Amino acid sequence: MFHLHHIESLDLPELAPYRTMKRPVEHETQGIFVAEGDKVVHRLLLSDFPVVSALLPTKRFAEFEPLLKSRLENIPVFLVANKQILEALVGFDMFQGVLAVGKIPAPVTLEGALARSSPPRLLVAVDGLTNSENLGVLVRNCVAFGTQALFVGETCASPFLRRAVRNSMGAIFQLPVVESANLPETLRQLRARGVRCIAAHPHASGRTIAQADFTGDCCLVAGSEGLGLSPATLAACDEAVAIPMAMNVDSLNVGNAAAVFLYEACRQRGQM
Numbered sequence: 001m002f003h004l005h006h007i008e009s010l011d012l013p014e015l016a017p018y019r020t021m022k023r024p025v026e027h028e029t030q031g032i033f034v035a036e037g038d039k040v041v042h043r044l045l046l047s048d049f050p051v052v053s054a055l056l057p058t059k060r061f062a063e064f065e066p067l068l069k070s071r072l073e074n075i076p077v078f079l080v081a082n083k084q085i086l087e088a089l090v091g092f093d094m095f096q097g098v099l100a101v102g103k104i105p106a107p108v109t110l111e112g113a114l115a116r117s118s119p120p121r122l123l124v125a126v127d128g129l130t131n132s133e134n135l136g137v138l139v140r141n142c143v144a145f146g147t148q149a150l151f152v153g154e155t156c157a158s159p160f161l162r163r164a165v166r167n168s169m170g171a172i173f174q175l176p177v178v179e180s181a182n183l184p185e186t187l188r189q190l191r192a193r194g195v196r197c198i199a200a201h202p203h204a205s206g207r208t209i210a211q212a213d214f215t216g217d218c219c220l221v222a223g224s225e226g227l228g229l230s231p232a233t234l235a236a237c238d239e240a241v242a243i244p245m246a247m248n249v250d251s252l253n254v255g256n257a258a259a260v261f262l263y264e265a266c267r268q269r270g271q272m
Contacts, residue, residue, distance in 0.1 A: 002068040002075045006058070010089045014076060017101045018055055018090055024132075024161045028104070033160040035100045035170070042067065043170030044102050051075050052101040057083050060098060104160045107179040108149065110189055116176065117148035121195060121217040122265055125151035127183050127233045128224035129254060132157045136167025137255030138222065143171035145262035146271070150175050151190075151219070153183035153233070184236035187221065191238065195219050199229055200261055201240035202251040212241045214265035222254050222261075 005012075010019045020026055021034055032052060035044045044051060045067040056064065058079045068075060080086045083097035090099075114121070124147050129135050135157050142150055152159060159165075159172050180186040187197045196218040221237055223229035228251075234240060243252065243260050252260070266272045 001071060001073065002054075002065075002077045004061075005076060005078045007078050007080060008085070012078075014053060015055070015078060017052070018099060021090055021162060024163075027162075028158050028160065031104050032101050033104055033165055034162045035102055036098070036162060036166045038063075038098050040166055040168075040170040041098050041100045043173055044100055045071065047170075047173035049105060049173055050103040052103060053078065054098075054100040055080070055086070056099070057081070057086060057097050064098075104158075105177075108176040110151075110178055110186060113149035113151075113176050113178050114193060114195075119217055120215060120269060121219075122147050122214075122262070123149050123151065123190070123195065123217075123219035124258065124262075125153065125180075125183060125187065125197070125219055125221045126156050126223075126254075127153045127221065127229050128155040128227060129153075129222070130155070130157050130224065132161040132164040133167045134254050135159055135161075136164040136169075136172070137253075138258050139164065139168040139175055140171040141255055141259040141262060143168075143174050145259070145266050147175065147262065149178055151178045151180055151183070151186055153180050153186075155183075155224075155230075184230075184232040187219070187233065187236040190219055191236075197221055197237040198261075199223075199234055199237040199240040200243075200257055201229060201234065202242050207239065207241045208244050209241050209261055209264045212239065212264075214268045218265065220258065220261050220265070222258050224254070 035041045053076045055078045086097045124142050198212050199221045
């Protein structure tokens, strides 16, 4: 269900999330996120996530009308004459001019993540990952390779920041997220429940991903772009392994590294 509003400005109180797109921390505090782009908005409307509103160029409305009709909520849909006016309203250039606001779901607990997954479990934890675009790419890779939950450490950006949601291409709507207040302790709890925690570490004393065992319940632990894993997080893992690469390259982007590790896990499990 939906109801239409033709607008020429963003003065309406309901449009505050679109006026403040450059202040994503405010959105996180309010428990909302902005979905940007055709595919991301399309996948949000197909998901179980509550949708607060949508903001579209008038000529694009027909493309989204069937999905909007299928929603249980009565979603306010704000229409502007064209993408150029929309860009003037939000304050920056947009490629497609399609936006929506959704509600961030309640965090999943560790026990809840384990209960909704099935062995052999494949989990991912991130430590100190502050670049929201890299986090979005990592989320997309997680879903592509069948990861069953993402554990986000206390020093990480939120996977529901606008750029993270956009770079995930909406994959975040399919991935349970566990927010950890103490990632090393969370990893110890996983290990106590039989989940092997494997650190992605470029300086792993010669041990490579081919030597690690991903066939049982395991959690890949990835670090920040610059500093990698914190000493406490690294110490909480069962082992650290590296991706072999040329001598003149010391590491990969975290999203690319995660894809390599997750592919290896799927290969060992006979899924690739």
